């Protein structure tokens with residue numbers, strides 16, 4: 439039985455292929471984003487504060503020295519700084535500010551009793567113990583009135599809204615774990631410290647919400663376990679992904695992206711895409727031209743119809759050509775999905791005329807097969823009559839490299 443974690447589930451949700459690389463193929467990477475590195479250093483400082491709390495309270499200078507040493511000791515050359523405008527020392531300085539703000543806000547750190555720091559928690563999602571998760575709580579506290587607080591430190595540079603945190607999965611899952619640890623856990627509060635903003639966000643969950651969360655999480659695990667094809671999902675998170683060198687969406691960019699211009703332009707793939715883009719531009723310029731010509735033709739058509747009507751003729755001649763004006767009736771039927779369309783279908787059905795005019799909707803059938811809308815037994819029967827082939831297509835879009 440696989441024991442999941444919040445980050446494992448989130449990885450699947452954000453990109454199934456990254457999930458496969460990380461958790462199934464277990465491909466390890468030495469790279470680490472500077473944001474994650476900073477987060478780890480901040481967590482170390484927090485652990486030092488709260489772990490040693492019953493024995494001693496560290497001064498701010500002691501903590502800043504510890505932070506500096508810990509940063510220098512752990513810094514390595516595989517740390518990635520995605521933001522070109524920032525250097526490692528900028529992040530180090532930001533971290534120092536986080537610690538100073540936190541210290542000033544919470545010293546002497548007596549907002550409750552510390553029950554644990556970096557505490558492991560096991561979360562049973564069902565009674566049979568078939569679906570389990572595990573996680574690490576940054577800090578578990580108990581206040582004077584007996585409330586259990588699950589604390590989490592966030593060093594991210596964006597501050598989520600309350601509504602998002604009220605739906606956050608991670609700490610709510612930890613709450614399920616904490617509730618099973620002791621009999622007196624009645625009141626639980628989830629606390630996030632957004633240290634870049636010197637701000638606390640708090641949230642609570644009802645038993646119904648926790649039950650719903652368990653159900654949703656089991657559904658997600660079932661979905662993961664039923665997945666056979668782990669497809670890449672391009673998103674803003676690709677910027678922090680360490681598998682770009684093997685991801686089919688980024689591998690070519692990874693191979694040639696940092697080459698000098700002369701070598702870059704000689705790459706066969708780059709040459710093909712450049713040629714494609716050039717022709718695509720040409721096609722677009724023709725399309726614009728064709729649209730202009732169509733508009734001009736429409737104007738002339740209107741003028742000729744007017745002219746012919748004025749002099750009572752149906753054929754108007756030019757030097758080498760002539761234009762014949764004909765009239766025909768166009769029938770407009772109410773659009774798909776409209777009420778009028780529904781009424782029309784009902785009427786035809788009542789009149790036993792529907793079969794004569796209804797057509798087999800190929801597009802809908804293809805959609806049903808592609809999205810597996812029906813039972814597999816039905817789909818298997820249908821697939822005996824259709825051919826399912828893999829069609830490759832290309833779509834042109836802008837890439838980052840400008841030279």
Ligand code: SF4
Pocket residue numbers: 453455456670671672673675676679680681682685686687688
């Ligand atoms: S680079 Fe993006 S699409 Fe590729 S594996 Fe990573 S997250 Fe997924």
